[in-house]
Amino acid sequence: MFLTLARYVRTPPPDRWWKRRYVFNNTWRFWGRHRNCYKIAIQSMQHAWRQAKKGRREKKRFVRGLWIERLKAASEEHGLPYEHLVVGLDMAQVQIDRKVLTHLAIYEPKTFKSIAEIARISYGEGLMAATGKQPEGVFTRIVRWE
Structure with missing residues (x-):
């Protein structure tokens, strides 16, 4: 329950919270800022996914x-x-x-x-x-x- 307007404004919207939560859940095993900073975590997650896709193709080959x-x-x-x-x-x-x-x-x-x-x-x-x-x-x- 939000008792003040300032408290209400400071809370992030639910969509934003879940979006960040998704990224951090995918980067929790990374090291350093790659798991803690949102922008760096997104880049690291996307890089990891690209490498995983490439690895799956190489494995089949x-x-x-x-x-x-x-x-x-x-x-x-x-x-x-x-x-x-x-x-x-x-x-x-x-x-x-x-x-x-x-x-x-x-x-x-x-x-x-x-x-x-x-x-x-x-x-x-x-x-x-x-x-x-x-x-x-x-x-x-x-x-x-x-």
């Missing part, structure tokens, strides 16, 4: 590269280059992303081996269809009308 490196190593174990693995799975219409393939390569090696075999066969069939020749001793489901 790093993790995708990690998946690809792991898949390269796992596919090389089975005698299949990574590029042939990806193209072969695309030809076989196997829609498994790199994250799941990496988990299969690490935790389910037998399953990954069968997936790599599917990719090898479908990549070979794609090459046969492109060249028009069929290697000896290989039976495929490709039907040619000659």
Whole structure:
């Protein structure tokens, strides 16, 4: 309750108080004036948010590269280059992303081996269809009308 006009005028409006409270709640772990002075706190908070957004993007890029490196190593174990693995799975219409393939390569090696075999066969069939020749001793489901 405001008993005097001077007391009423000195109190900040509620919106302003909550706005400042929001900024200080976001900067409470900063050091020095970066958490105590409102203007500096706003600048520090905005800088921290920009850096966090950049870090989230870099993390996604790093993790995708990690998946690809792991898949390269796992596919090389089975005698299949990574590029042939990806193209072969695309030809076989196997829609498994790199994250799941990496988990299969690490935790389910037998399953990954069968997936790599599917990719090898479908990549070979794609090459046969492109060249028009069929290697000896290989039976495929490709039907040619000659």
